[in-house]
Amino acid sequence: MPTEKPRYTIIVDEELLKKIDDFRFENRYPSRSSATLELIRLGMEALTKQQDDSSSSTNN
Helix, strand or coil, X not given: XXXXXXXXXXXXXXXXXXXXXXHHHHCCCCCHHHHHHHHHHHHHHXXXXXXXXXXXXXXX
């Protein structure tokens, strides 16, 4: 079933691919894509939290 969501391709080295695959299997994601999306989401949340923490510490 085709998707209307945008697509893009990334190139990673073997070491990073292994880490993504390890994360995928340890967390039972059905595909590399779904595992990669979760890793991106987690990274974006961590970045947002870091930025929020940084801005609140400079406002005190």
